[in-house]
Amino acid sequence: MSTIIDVARAAGVSTATVSRVINTPQAVREATRTRVLAAMEACHYRYNALARGFATKRTRTIGLIIPTITNPGFAESTRGIQERAAAAGLSVLLGNTNYDPETEEKLIRVFREMQVDGLVITTTNPNNPILKNLVAEGFPFVVLYSTVRRGHMSCVGVDNYRGGYMATQHLIDNGHRRIAMIAGAFRSSDKSRGRWDGYRQCLRENGLVYDKDFLAQTTYSLASGREVIQQLLRLETPPTAVFCSNDYLAIGVMEGARDAGLELPADLSVVGFDDIPLASYVTPGLDTIRLPAYEMGALGFEALLERIEKGGQTPVHRMLGLELIVRGSVAPPRGNA
Amino acid sequence: MSTIIDVARAAGVSTATVSRVINTPQAVREATRTRVLAAMEACHYRYNALARGFATKRTRTIGLIIPTITNPGFAESTRGIQERAAAAGLSVLLGNTNYDPETEEKLIRVFREMQVDGLVITTTNPNNPILKNLVAEGFPFVVLYSTVRRGHMSCVGVDNYRGGYMATQHLIDNGHRRIAMIAGAFRSSDKSRGRWDGYRQCLRENGLVYDKDFLAQTTYSLASGREVIQQLLRLETPPTAVFCSNDYLAIGVMEGARDAGLELPADLSVVGFDDIPLASYVTPGLDTIRLPAYEMGALGFEALLERIEKGGQTPVHRMLGLELIVRGSVAPPRGNA
DNA sequence: GCAAAAATTGTAAACGTTTACATTCAGGGT
């Protein structure tokens, strides 16, 4: 493959001039420019962005770390980031953690070794010391989905606490008093934990007791929702409603409840979280908390870009709005009209 | 940031030895190795993969080009690639084309400038001369979803022609004779075109005439399915069945048909393509052609890795099986019992 | 025409690693 040196020789100029033709064409005289361009053509020259990155210490690449690309919510965020990044001329390196903290740490390391200019991270735990280190080193990154109120970490997220509260209140408003929650494992999802805090607080403020048998932590999947609900229904006094910290869990719960012979929503009310496309297609339609995933990705990227370009140190704390979507999976409990 | 040179100095060895500790630890004596490791620790050394890539001309990175991460099928393929790549110690650079050929070309160029070791491409057009060039240059890449039978291009795909044929035959078997097809635009999706060929051939072999009013080309989205079906229903003799080259289109068609007052599947039968999760949740369940997306990604990556590592030149042509999934969106036309 | 200013181009070092080749070292056999 030919290099800038070959081109320079062919055009009878220095490598510096060729470099200028590539990067700041207006800084070189028209005549030389066309001569260089012609030489490039003749040499079948292809620019080596790696060498540039090496010389400038800027790769125009960012790393994106998410739990799984298979969840439509993360796919939407990814699209948001990807589109804005492409518009800004940056490339995106994708990594999936499968909600595993160790994979997350490994990805952070690998991406930094690859000299990415910044990171967008959907973390399992915003208090991870690794993130503190990144802050301390002044490395540009933004955390998505979570919102840390204090501290020097930038984040663009939603108020998970408030989302949990809204969902629970919705069930209480419909007359429920025995409300279970199925959450992603707290150790691998602080979002899940935030939603749980909201759930508990809402119960308390409405004078309901929090029953720890009514909390299940599990993995984020349809199958585990299906499974866990069966267990909850076997309790002595089973719940009349369930709040799930993710729509897949919620839809799994609906299926599991039907398998157990329940009629929905009369026998069991369900609220989810995310508002994935599927939520409006199940029967009954799933009541859920809509999370602006695309927007979060887009704004997250913009915040990161700002940090990268301007080098600013002031952290961004952006909290996006949540919305309760009502479709029909919640009804008053039996005998409560 | 400290470099290999600082570490070498701190440990009292040469840079070559430090490099060996990193890459071939068994080639350096235990005592020196621990000394070097300690020096790395002391210097807070972080490996620079970019510099390695520059020196070795291997970045351990591949580029992945897909139309959109938002379609669950592509998300699954992406997961397949991503997982295998991570296991092999490679990173994945993600690019979305939105079915735009120019964006595709641009991504290919950008990724090559970044010196990726190879590409996995879901192309809008496998006959694109750009791909021929890649082959001519001996650059490793594999094409997903499409299957080109002849030629030196590696591909791991499905037989789109056969898929189209299967779907159409399914409708004919149910007694339909007026079968429309809604396809993605041919210019931006050769897959769509292959499915159409199968559709036409199947009609012909069953003695049915191909009516060109019954073909609609549009964009791959729920909304356009919804829209296009309304037009088809306004024809003098509207179709009794529709084959859509993608599940989103098919689900849009179901919605649109309902909006027009039709009862499904009695008034209109629908077959889709892909088998996304949504397909089993709509009512009635969508009959569709299942496409093994995850497997395709995984196998595609393996084929690429083989090419990269072994440097083999013999192209891989892998054709994965398709399966007709019957759920209830197809019924005999009215008055045909 | 001329000097000064501005625009253009050239020179060469720097970026952090790998690696072919050369050199040194350790230890076994005599």
Place this chain on the structure above:
DNA sequence: ACCCTGAATGTAAACGTTTACAATTTTTGC
């Protein structure tokens, strides 16, 4: 003690750009 062998380590060039600075050319104002 010496030679030999193989293992361990060192030397230094190479990878393809960018960029500070210097040198040269062109333009401007008079």
